[in-house]
Amino acid sequence: MMKEIRGEQLPGCMTPGRLAEMAGRKATVEGCVHNIRALGGIAFVILRTGRYLLQTVYDQSVCRDDAAALEDGCYISATGTVRLEQRAAGGVELLLDGFEVLSRPAAPYPLNMADRSLKATLGTNLEYRAVALRHPRERAVFRVMEGIENGFRDFMLRNDFAEIHSPKITAISAEGGAEVFRLKYFGSDAVLAQSPQFYKQMGVAFFDRVFEVGEVYRAELHNTSRHLNEYVGLDFEMGYIRDMTDVMNMETAMLRHVMAHLAENYQPEIELLGVRLPAVEAIPAVKFADALAYLKTVGGGKNRNDLTADDEVLLCSHILQQTGSEFVFVTHFPSAKRPFYVMDDQENPKEALSFDLLFRGLEITTGGQRIHDYAQQVAKMKARNMDPADFESFLAAHKYGLPPHGGLGIGLERLTSKLCDLANIRQASLFPRDLNHLAP
Amino acid sequence: MMKEIRGEQLPGCMTPGRLAEMAGRKATVEGCVHNIRALGGIAFVILRTGRYLLQTVYDQSVCRDDAAALEDGCYISATGTVRLEQRAAGGVELLLDGFEVLSRPAAPYPLNMADRSLKATLGTNLEYRAVALRHPRERAVFRVMEGIENGFRDFMLRNDFAEIHSPKITAISAEGGAEVFRLKYFGSDAVLAQSPQFYKQMGVAFFDRVFEVGEVYRAELHNTSRHLNEYVGLDFEMGYIRDMTDVMNMETAMLRHVMAHLAENYQPEIELLGVRLPAVEAIPAVKFADALAYLKTVGGGKNRNDLTADDEVLLCSHILQQTGSEFVFVTHFPSAKRPFYVMDDQENPKEALSFDLLFRGLEITTGGQRIHDYAQQVAKMKARNMDPADFESFLAAHKYGLPPHGGLGIGLERLTSKLCDLANIRQASLFPRDLNHLAP
Known part of the structure; x- marks a missing residue:
């Protein structure tokens, strides 16, 4: 028996x-x-x-x-x-x-597997996704993605970051705004998490350093080659920082580790896709105001509070030419356009201690230093006409104490698509979710 | 600059x-x-x-x-x-x-950190979650969880499984039934994924072996010590199996690796929590019908199609006494109560090639062999009065071919809570989601 x-x-x-x-x-x-x-x-x-x-x-x-x-x-x-x-x-x-x-299959493939590259429009590729992903080049992208994710994780674990899982069904929204997916949770109003921001900040209180690999939801109406409505975020948050430079240094060291991890473990895919792994040595950091001043000299910089997609391309091209780096940090964004939990520069409160990392013309990271002091966080909320009572469970972390801390979020599909030189980010998502795709 | x-x-x-x-x-x-x-x-x-x-x-x-x-x-x-x-x-x-x-904190802790164990009811613990998790014993549970997850991942990667991420916003529901969270996706009806089942089966078509660590959503009205409405699933699916025994062997080898990984890397938490790591040697496998026959002799086995929570405790206790194993596989469940994608036993079509793994009195895994043949899958759907047209994108995998395959899903919080001997599964979730908790 x-x-x-x-x-x-x-x-x-x-x-x-x-x-x-x-x-x-x-x-x-x-x-x-x-x-x-x-x-x-x-x-x-x-x-x-x-x-x-x-x-x-x-x-x-x-x-x-x-x-x-x-x-x-x-x-x-x-x-x-x-x-x-x-x-x-x-x-x-x-x-x-x-x-x-x-x-045996019940029907012949609707796409030709024997071609060196899949000869199909993006629409056909997504329509026959269960077949398209059998093509050697299409599927290789997701091995590269696996390598990025696990190089990231390996680095984080070696550096004393705890891996966490935060809930994706939440009562409040981290980034604010209307671009959230709403649902009913046993009669209560809930939203899908736009980021693990609140939870990773809380996590610093118990683990000092935390990271999470998890889905992120944005109900944006963007229909571009660089937006997905559901994507995978690589997030970390670290305590006891001196300033946001510590976060930028940690990211630089992590990216160096990820590229070495890919070179060591993913040669078949690197060769198949012709991936050029970037050198990650010293990454230049420029202030937003300086970047904007430069961009205006070359016909960009139209938005005085943020970089446009065109600006990102122009700036990366300039930095590559000047320094040889395919990455660039842009720091000190205007405070008004950054979220309420970001710390402002004491010397110039109109500038936030916040940065983006651009890679080959695309923003792949947003990060910075966060407010750790309770009174300071409550004051900033009030100055923005937010009601601290709406954020009670988040503010509990500050109320009972948080060390100085900062962190960042990386879009896994964005980094993958840039590394693999894909024309559209949808090719870096197994089953992409966009305005028109809820299946497969 | x-x-x-x-x-x-x-x-x-x-x-x-x-x-x-x-x-x-x-x-x-x-x-x-x-x-x-x-x-x-x-x-x-x-x-x-x-x-x-x-x-x-x-x-x-x-x-x-x-x-x-x-x-x-x-x-x-x-x-x-x-x-x-x-x-x-x-x-x-x-x-x-x-x-x-x-x-500095803005207020003293509402809970005493200096006590060896946190002296708080579960309700208070969850109410002050941002504080409770600072307690050394409370937080140690999540290091054990990290160790389980990464022991699992390490084993999977070493055994040629590809790590995937499948979408959680989906048009169709894998397990059927009313217990899904519904939302609007740009005007379409969508649900949160109850499992990555369809996607990991599709994944076998392109990677042979896949695994995923990701959130799973169940809108069940259960308010018990063993249910969560959002939890983390450890899932894998493997092609080219001879029968479901291959899947059970893979799980057994994986659990052995996980326990060794914990012993090697998580001694501080094992000592703090008094975790007893189980020996994973030969795991007994009993057929459901035989288990039921035994259970009836000891006052259990009230449900002739499934094991009750009490049955799981009784059976584990019996197996432990008979064999010394803290794990037991129960196989060949009645087909009628298992999902439509499960393969039935050719010799006895009323029995499904499906198994559960019980550990210390609790089901932690459901797995089995799946149907890979298109005509057979369509026929089983029709026999259950399901419309194959509703599952077109899933059936595309079968239509264009799948190897014989099987897999399983493990509840990460369940395994963690049993290893750490927690009274309630909520203590194994950083920020649990249940009927009454949508925050923090």
Whole structure:
């Protein structure tokens, strides 16, 4: 009546490297038939595993099964002899002894997997998302994303940040404004969190340093190549800072670690996508006012309180030319346009101790120093005609004490799309949510 | 006009180990005043850092600053001489030369931090959550949770699973039923995801093996010690399985890795909380029908289609006595009560190839083998009076092909609460969401 499960595992995904170690011997590979090229009695059957393409060779005089049973998109378990073959991807191939068909599609793919790049408009790509993501280049983007996320996490954990999960159904909104998704929560009015801001600030009170990787919701009506309505935020918040430079230094060191993590663990995707990993050495930091003055000399700087998308491109191009850096911090934004929890510069209260990080023409981070003193936070709320009573549970953190602290948020899809040089941020979201897409 | 940020970092959180290495020398420690015990001209000022308590000693004949400036809850930077001292927690203390007060609370804590355990009802604990979580034992639970999550992630990445993020705002509901949170998405009807089920099955098509750590939403009206309305799911899904035993083996190996990861990295919390890490050797697996037959002999088994909460306790106790295992798999649940995507046993279609994992009297996992064949999935939907057209984007994965696959979901808070022996699952959620709590 009782079985025992001992924790024996199936082998992992077959890789060219693992296969090459078995040269001259028999091996079994499971994969999806990606493409078949027949040449007389020989056929090259390319298998797609979870990360690689592997070449198998069907020779009707060797293989006990009939290749007529194979079609694009069917899943097989193939057995044969491993041979080193320089012309095959990964330098190795499998001469088939036989195969078993595990599963068949009910219809042919509506998109061609064998093209080097997926030849489909963005609309078609999203319409057939369950197929498009099978294309080697399309899916590789999400391995790069995995590498960014886990390089970030690895750095945070090594530097004594605690990983937290904050609720996404909340009663109050961190950023204010109308751009929130609203829902009923057992009869109460609730919103989906626009950021983990309040919770990570509270987290500093118990863990000194915290980070979170989690969904963020923005009900913005923007329909651009750089906005998503649901995205993944990489957030951190750290106590005992001297000023926001500590936060910027932490981000610089983290990005350096992330790029090294990608270089070490994601070479197949870096090569496939032609990713250029940026050098993260000294990142220049310019004050917003100075950036604006420069931008006006080149026809930009139309908004005196913020950078436009065009400004970001212009400024990055200028900084790259001047310093060789593909990143630039812009600091000291006008206080009026920054959220209520941001600390203002004591020397010039019209400037906030707040920064953005731009990368290759796109803002990927907003961060800064926060107000830690209760009276100061209440006063700033009142000056903005906000009622502190609406924020009682957040203000409890300040009331019972917080160390000086600051932090930031990074848009994971934005950083991924810039690294992979994607034209549209939707290509860096498995199942993007925008004005027109609620499915799949 | 331009600064350079070079990635210089603040030192991490001070630990007793790092401090002890500096014995006889000067050190600076930043922390929150946790407790002050005065003894004549001497006072023991216990500092709370992000993970530890550190003893500092104030001697008015040595310290240049006046201890009268210190109060519970204020944040200080303290400098002094490091001394090994067996009676201090961690075997080390700091004789204060001086300190700087960085920040002060606006009000005294409403809860006593100095008690070994927090003396507060659950209601008070949740009402003052921003304070309660500062208590060493309360916060330690979330380090254990971090360890479970990252042990899980580490195992998954080492075993070729890709980490994914699926959308939480969705058009359709994976589990069906009325227990979903509804919202308007730019004029369309949407729900919050009850699980990443559809997306991780789709993910198998492009990555073979996927996992996700993410929020899960259940609008259940349950108000019990084991339910939350928003929780964190640890999910995985793997292709090319032979049967559901492969999934159970993978989980067993993963749990073994998680317990080793906790033992290696979370000793301070294990000791503080008295966590008993379970041995994960062979986990017994019993069929539901056999479990039910046993339960009836001991007054349980009232529901012939599922296990009740009482049954779970009775069965775990029996298995522990019989085998020494604190875990037990229950397999082959009645098909009628399992979701439409579950594969039924070919030999007995009334039984589903579906399992639960129980741990110390509580279900922590549901998993099984899924249907991969398009026609079979459509037929099962129709047999249940479901309209396949409602699930078109999910069925696209089957239509264009999926390998045989299975997977599972684990409730992170449930596993954490059982490991830490908490009376209520709310103590394993930083900011729990239940029928009565939408804030903080």
